[in-house]
Amino acid sequence: MxxxxxxxxxxxxxxSSEDRAMAAVVKEYVDTNVKPHVAEWFEKGEVxxxxxxxxxxxxxxxxxxxxxxxxxxxxxxxxxxxxxxLEAGDSGIxxxxxxxxxxxxxxxxxxxxxDQKQTWLPRMATGEIIGCFGLTEADFxxxxxxxxxxxxxxxxxxxxxxxxxxxxxxxxxDVAVVWAQTTEGIRGFIVPTNSPGFxxxxxxxxxxLRASITSELVxxxxxxxxxxxxxxxxxxxxxxxxxxxxxxxxxxGALGAARDCLETAIDYSINRVQFDRPIAGYQxxxxxxxxxxLELGKGMLLALHLSHLKDTVGVTPEQISLGKLNxxxxxxxxxxxxxxxxxxxxxxxxxxxxxxxNNLESVFTYEGTNEMHTLVIGHALTGLAAFK
Amino acid sequence: xxxxxxxxxxxxxxxxxxxxxxxxxxxRESADGVLNELDEYAVEQALQLVEANGGEVVIVTMGPERAxxxxxxxxxxxxxxxxxxxxxxxxxxxxxxxSAVLAKxxxxxxxxxxxxxxxxxxxxxxxxxxxxxxxxxxxxxTFAQKVNVDGTTLTAERVTDYGFDTLSATLxxxxxxxxxxxxxxxxxxxxxxxxxxxxVETLTATDxxxxxxxxxxxAAWSAVADFAARPPKPAGVVISDEGSGGTSIADYLxxxxxx
Ligand SMILES: Cc1cc2nc3c(=O)[nH]c(=O)nc-3n(C[C@H](O)[C@H](O)[C@H](O)COP(=O)(O)OP(=O)(O)OC[C@H]3O[C@@H](n4cnc5c(N)ncnc54)[C@H](O)[C@@H]3O)c2cc1C
Numbered sequence: 001m002x003x004x005x006x007x008x009x010x011x012x013x014x015x016s017s018e019d020r021a022m023a024a025v026v027k028e029y030v031d032t033n034v035k036p037h038v039a040e041w042f043e044k045g046e047v048x049x050x051x052x053x054x055x056x057x058x059x060x061x062x063x064x065x066x067x068x069x070x071x072x073x074x075x076x077x078x079x080x081x082x083x084x085x086l087e088a089g090d091s092g093i094x095x096x097x098x099x100x101x102x103x104x105x106x107x108x109x110x111x112x113x114x115d116q117k118q119t120w121l122p123r124m125a126t127g128e129i130i131g132c133f134g135l136t137e138a139d140f141x142x143x144x145x146x147x148x149x150x151x152x153x154x155x156x157x158x159x160x161x162x163x164x165x166x167x168x169x170x171x172x173x174d175v176a177v178v179w180a181q182t183t184e185g186i187r188g189f190i191v192p193t194n195s196p197g198f199x200x201x202x203x204x205x206x207x208x209l210r211a212s213i214t215s216e217l218v219x220x221x222x223x224x225x226x227x228x229x230x231x232x233x234x235x236x237x238x239x240x241x242x243x244x245x246x247x248x249x250x251x252x253g254a255l256g257a258a259r260d261c262l263e264t265a266i267d268y269s270i271n272r273v274q275f276d277r278p279i280a281g282y283q284x285x286x287x288x289x290x291x292x293x294l295e296l297g298k299g300m301l302l303a304l305h306l307s308h309l310k311d312t313v314g315v316t317p318e319q320i321s322l323g324k325l326n327x328x329x330x331x332x333x334x335x336x337x338x339x340x341x342x343x344x345x346x347x348x349x350x351x352x353x354x355x356x357x358n359n360l361e362s363v364f365t366y367e368g369t370n371e372m373h374t375l376v377i378g379h380a381l382t383g384l385a386a387f388k
Numbered sequence: 389x390x391x392x393x394x395x396x397x398x399x400x401x402x403x404x405x406x407x408x409x410x411x412x413x414x415x416r417e418s419a420d421g422v423l424n425e426l427d428e429y430a431v432e433q434a435l436q437l438v439e440a441n442g443g444e445v446v447i448v449t450m451g452p453e454r455a456x457x458x459x460x461x462x463x464x465x466x467x468x469x470x471x472x473x474x475x476x477x478x479x480x481x482x483x484x485x486x487s488a489v490l491a492k493x494x495x496x497x498x499x500x501x502x503x504x505x506x507x508x509x510x511x512x513x514x515x516x517x518x519x520x521x522x523x524x525x526x527x528x529x530t531f532a533q534k535v536n537v538d539g540t541t542l543t544a545e546r547v548t549d550y551g552f553d554t555l556s557a558t559l560x561x562x563x564x565x566x567x568x569x570x571x572x573x574x575x576x577x578x579x580x581x582x583x584x585x586x587x588v589e590t591l592t593a594t595d596x597x598x599x600x601x602x603x604x605x606x607a608a609w610s611a612v613a614d615f616a617a618r619p620p621k622p623a624g625v626v627i628s629d630e631g632s633g634g635t636s637i638a639d640y641l642x643x644x645x646x647x
Contacts, residue, residue, distance in 0.1 A: 025575055058573075
């Protein structure tokens with residue numbers, strides 16, 4: 001009996017049985033409710049977001065590592081492993097959960113008032129309310145500091161103007177956490193998407209994350225009451241701390257996509273016969289499989305190390321950059337290599353690989369591009385910031 | 389109401405199962421142990437009844453040490469407590485002995501209802517619920533596809549070959565349920581974390597006052613004398629249709645006694 005790539009590393013020693021029980025529930029859910037349909041969602045560029053969000057809510061996967069307000073309060077390790085199992089289904093599905101829990105909910109949880117938390121978090125935890133997170137703008141991606149979206153005081157109220165681009169869940173969301181320039185620097189706002197002046201436009205023609213909704217948000221004189229502003233943070237630290245949470249999830253998640261590719265490729269190579277032998281029996285194939293297994297296992301060890309830090313002494317943004325950079329990059333390489341093992345079949349949606357591969361292009365870019373994380377690490381090593 | 393759900397740890401349904409050469413019993417170490425799938429319906433039914441009528445759900449299992457994981461899994465769906473009968477002397481118990489153990493574990497605890505899955509995926513005998521009911525002197529309603537409780541009256545639809553019978557019984561009673569009855573929930577993360585703190589009683593056969601001579605492999609009424617691997621599947625028959633395809637298929641089905 002061959003051993004699976006993850007089993008070979010005996011990684012279960014790095015998590016508790018409870019963490020693994022939660023991951024197992026997510027895996028079971030994904031195997032039953034996501035995998036059989038996701039190729040079709042991807043092909044059509046649609047996803048039953050509301051239904052899925054409700055289900056993830058009843059599992060307890062939304063904001064799972066937050067305490068109180070209906071959230072499960074799990075370890076960071078459980079959160080990471082859950083992200084991995086979600087992304088073994090599809091990066092778009094994991095994105096949907098990441099944005100809800102680690103970006104939208106986390107922003108309110110970390111920087112909101114008690115009232116704001118009570119108003120939004122419990123219903124976001126159940127999936128009744130869908131959230132999105134608007135930081136990026138068309139002209140300000142890697143450099144969000146320059147954002148043009150702004151909020152101006154009008155008496156007690158705020159008036160929001162501008163636009164956001166590439167916003168996951170944007171057109172299904174009930175509420176958006178929007179970051180905007182104010183006279184006090186960058187501030188976060190809780191913006192109900194039915195506010196007059198709020199418009200969302202779905203971004204079409206994507207070849208990646210097709211089983212995920214990505215939108216442009218446009219704000220034209222959106223009037224917001226005073227208590228829409230998140231009072232506990234000012235400046236870019238606000239959105240960046242949310243991104244840290246989500247990036248941590250990506251360090252695990254990307255490996256879920258990689259694992260699914262690798263398991264598919266191993267299985268395929270054992271069953272695919274060319275020149276009268278399974279292609280898995282050829283040394284070139286075995287080298288590919290062995291190298292990918294090494295990168296997957298190393299990536300897992302890195303992710304589990306970060307989650308251990310997060311669960312014990314805390315993890316720094318630079319350390320999370322190590323995980324996001326390495327694991328998104330290696331996952332993408334693994335997907336491409338697996339694609340080659342499947343030959344022609346590798347390019348169809350009958351197999352998960354090209355879908356994962358295309359998805360990982362987004363994962364490589366969003367939440368800080370590969371280059372930006374490289375520069376963060378470079379900054380940490382040299383004390384010199386190369387990105388400005 | 390107070391409901392007990394009896395669950396069993398079985399080898400993973402998808403794993404290749406092996407018998408042990410020395411004892412001719414199932415090699416439980418060779419495959420991952422999982423909660424018997426059909427028992428999930430029993431747990432779900434108990435949870436739904438308690439959600440509607442109030443009360444508590446206690447999960448009961450007999451099995452080796454690692455069956456504790458299965459007990460926790462069932463509890464993590466939302467049950468309140470567990471009872472684990474754990475005793476090396478119980479290994480190799482047949483259905484008769486198992487029912488004696490379960491009956492002892494359930495006895496005297498004032499359960500209004502005892503729910504089972506309709507069968508275990510490893511033994512597939514479906515007799516334990518009836519045996520336990522008989523031992524406890526309780527009404528038994530097996531193979532239920534629908535269960536209702538109104539006061540102390542239980543009404544159930546019992547699946548038969550031709551449809552279903554509607555039966556009623558007075559509580560306390562023993563019920564076994566089929567898959568049609570509900571859609572088992574996934575354990576929620578909160579449930580998984582709470583399960584760790586739920587009380588689980590671990591009892592030996594002696595704690596239950598059982599005579600060691602009536603349980604375990606030694607007391608089994610039947611034993612496996614010999615076993616052999618299933619012969620490899622013969623290649624299928626290919627019938628090419630030259631006008632007589634239908635007849636050939638019918639002939640084949642007739643010789644194989646399908647029609
Ligand atoms: C599917 C998808 C979903 C998304 N969801 C969200 C969301 O929910 N919310 C949200 O706010 N954003 C979201 N984003 C936006 C994402 O975070 C940005 O695309 C990302 O930050 C990169 O910004 P950009 O696309 O403008 O690229 P740019 O910043 O223009 O970068 C282009 C290239 O230039 C490189 N580059 C830029 N600056 C430097 C430098 N100083 N040195 C070296 N190289 C540099 C980059 O690394 C990259 O390779 C999403 C994006 C995608 C694709």
